[in-house]
Amino acid sequence: xxxxxxxxxxxxxxxxxxxxxxxxxxxxxxxxxxDILTVNFGPNHPSTHGVLxxxxxxxxxxxxxxRAVIGYLHTGFEKSMEQKSWWKAITYPARVDYVSxxxxxxxxxxxxxxxxxxxxxxxxxxxxxLLCELNRIHSHLVWLGTAGLELGAISMFWYCFRERxxxxxxxxxxxxxxxxxxxFQAGGLAEDVPPGFWDECAKFVxxxxxAIDDYEALVDRSEIWLERTKxxxxxxxxxxxxxxxxxxxLRASGVQWDLRRAEPYLAYDQVDFRVPxxxxxxxxxxxxxxxxxMRESVRIIDQALRRMPDxxxxxxxxxxxxxxxxELHTSMESLIxxxxxxxxxxxxxxxxxxxxxxxxxxxLGCYAVSDGGPRPWRVKFRAPxxxxxxxxxxxxxxxxxxxxxxxxxxxxxxxxxxDR
Amino acid sequence: MKxxxxxxTLVVDPARLVExxxxxxxxxxxxxxxxxxxxxxxxWGGKGVxxxxxxxxxxxxxxxxxxxxxxxxxxxxxxFSVSYHLLAIRSDPARVRLQVWVDDGEPVPSxxxxxxxxxxxxxxxxxxxxxxxxxxxxxxRILMDDDWEGHPLRKxxxxxGEPVRFSGDE
Numbered sequence: 206x207x208x209x210x211x212x213x214x215x216x217x218x219x220x221x222x223x224x225x226x227x228x229x230x231x232x233x234x235x236x237x238x239x240d241i242l243t244v245n246f247g248p249n250h251p252s253t254h255g256v257l258x259x260x261x262x263x264x265x266x267x268x269x270x271x272r273a274v275i276g277y278l279h280t281g282f283e284k285s286m287e288q289k290s291w292w293k294a295i296t297y298p299a300r301v302d303y304v305s306x307x308x309x310x311x312x313x314x315x316x317x318x319x320x321x322x323x324x325x326x327x328x329x330x331x332x333x334x335l336l337c338e339l340n341r342i343h344s345h346l347v348w349l350g351t352a353g354l355e356l357g358a359i360s361m362f363w364y365c366f367r368e369r370x371x372x373x374x375x376x377x378x379x380x381x382x383x384x385x386x387x388x389f390q391a392g393g394l395a396e397d398v399p400p401g402f403w404d405e406c407a408k409f410v411x412x413x414x415x416a417i418d419d420y421e422a423l424v425d426r427s428e429i430w431l432e433r434t435k436x437x438x439x440x441x442x443x444x445x446x447x448x449x450x451x452x453x454x455l456r457a458s459g460v461q462w463d464l465r466r467a468e469p470y471l472a473y474d475q476v477d478f479r480v481p482x483x484x485x486x487x488x489x490x491x492x493x494x495x496x497x498x499m500r501e502s503v504r505i506i507d508q509a510l511r512r513m514p515d516x517x518x519x520x521x522x523x524x525x526x527x528x529x530x531x532e533l534h535t536s537m538e539s540l541i542x543x544x545x546x547x548x549x550x551x552x553x554x555x556x557x558x559x560x561x562x563x564x565x566x567x568x569l570g571c572y573a574v575s576d577g578g579p580r581p582w583r584v585k586f587r588a589p590x591x592x593x594x595x596x597x598x599x600x601x602x603x604x605x606x607x608x609x610x611x612x613x614x615x616x617x618x619x620x621x622x623x624d625r
Numbered sequence: 626m627k628x629x630x631x632x633x634t635l636v637v638d639p640a641r642l643v644e645x646x647x648x649x650x651x652x653x654x655x656x657x658x659x660x661x662x663x664x665x666x667x668x669w670g671g672k673g674v675x676x677x678x679x680x681x682x683x684x685x686x687x688x689x690x691x692x693x694x695x696x697x698x699x700x701x702x703x704x705f706s707v708s709y710h711l712l713a714i715r716s717d718p719a720r721v722r723l724q725v726w727v728d729d730g731e732p733v734p735s736x737x738x739x740x741x742x743x744x745x746x747x748x749x750x751x752x753x754x755x756x757x758x759x760x761x762x763x764x765x766r767i768l769m770d771d772d773w774e775g776h777p778l779r780k781x782x783x784x785x786g787e788p789v790r791f792s793g794d795e
Contacts, residue, residue, distance in 0.1 A: 228763065283778060446657055625768075
């Protein structure tokens with residue numbers, strides 16, 4: 206079924222602008238003609254997914270120059286975290302990327318655990334993996350809904366948010382809140398999983414593949430969708446690596462790279478899943494990668510549900526982990542430990558670590574430095590959205606202004622994470 | 626060269642950073658720059674949050690049955706560290722941290738020519754930490770306003786009390 210016209214496929218050589226890799230400058234002969242219109246796109250525009258500003262040079266409808274301006278959502282998370290104890294700082298990362306919050310929490314907790322050299326019980330590891338995969342689906346659904354909306358597929362939004370709501374219900378069941386659950390602790394989980402969760406999650410696993418079929422039926426054969434996604438926003442394999450792209454953007458450019466497979470963390474080496482890779486490097490392939498990733502995430506959740514180990518959900522280390530509530534009434538030692546952890550915080554040995562996980566958007570890293578005290582000396586997040594926006598200038602080469610929105614959407618950026 | 630927590634850190638002289646970067650990219654295969662993180666070590670080893678004064682051989686407060694004061698962290702060579710987290714995308718992936726140490730105002734050469742993705746990372750290090758990046762094509766503030774004063778992630782930058790700015794006061 207060849208509905209969409211054939212467009213030039215992936216290009217040869219490099220398209221990264223020079224000398225500034227992130228700024229596409231209009232050529233001199235066009236600037237001389239005085240026909241260039243410079244438009245401020247954003248910072249408040251529905252399709253910028255937050256507060257991104259693009260300064261766009263237009264020649265008619267063609268984009269000839271683009272410069273991304275970020276920082277409108279800078280909230281100083283990294284500075285704030287230095288003022289809190291490690292224990293309290295776990296609250297912050299989830300707010301950094303409010304769409305795939307569970308990953309930010311995970312990466313920070315993994316960094317603390319790496320510094321502490323604390324062992325996490327298998328039940329906590331598997332539960333973390335399950336929640337993270339639920340979160341990946343959640344994030345991709347938000348992406349698909351909003352990206353579809355921007356390209357005119359309005360019904361997509363309602364369908365996606367229907368399933369998204371089910372995922373949030375599951376999070377609410379586990380952590381008590383729908384977003385920003387702060388459910389991961391250094392050493393494991395805050396609470397055991399409530400018994401009703403398994404049945405609800407199993408129901409979700411059953412309906413989700415059918416829901417993905419629905420989404421594909423809605424857009425995959427829509428001529429408008431194909432027309433507006435195929436052959437656009439091209440990013441070659443070499444350019445994607447040079448620009449530090451990761452996650453679905455990198456995999457859509459033909460790079461077989463997924464941290465869950467390449468550097469397995471949690472229990473990803475024990476589950477069976479596929480890493481979808483496409484070679485077109487366009488908006489459509491990024492969409493395909495995300496759709497298939499959702500299917501793979503459902504498979505991982507299904508395996509985690511069946512193979513969830515029993516046992517403790519948090520490490521038994523009283524210097525780091527809060528003692529069980531009931532012990533506080535009978536044990537003086539527990540009371541002292543509880544008091545010390547809550548007021549002063551646990552001490553994390555001196556050192557520096559970099560931990561990376563595959564978030565819904567790509568490589569999410571956390572660089573943490575400790576001076577041996579109860580507060581982080583420095584925390585830095587490697588935000589995949591921040592890096593994805595660096596590719597804007599390369600990907601919108603030859604685009605029309607309407608295509609730019611599709612390209613920008615396909616990079617799937619969350620400004621909270623980008624500006625931190 | 627240091628090994629800690631299963632991670633390798635290569636410390637290089639800032640003057641030879643680009644040379645080291647090119648070698649790592651072309652000879653060793655670190656084609657992917659994950660991240661550039663700058664850290665300010667001003668006041669490193671001072672009083673902790675709870676006011677303990679440490680001693681170099683001090684106790685580890687996380688271990689029971691040790692006595693004495695808290696152990697002081699190892700001193701750092703200069704005030705700032707800039708860490709380049711590199712990754713080799715291949716079937717046997719590898720990571721390495723390339724690190725340079727500088728004092729306030731001392732320049733760090735730009736690696737934009739080696740990894741184009743360094744563009745924004747270096748601007749962020751300049752904006753938030755005040756690292757003087759030498760040879761960057763467009764070294765301007767990225768997250769803060771263009772006319773912002775100071776570098777917020779430095780340890781001597783106070784938290785809170787930012788002046789509220791109104792569009793009327795020019």
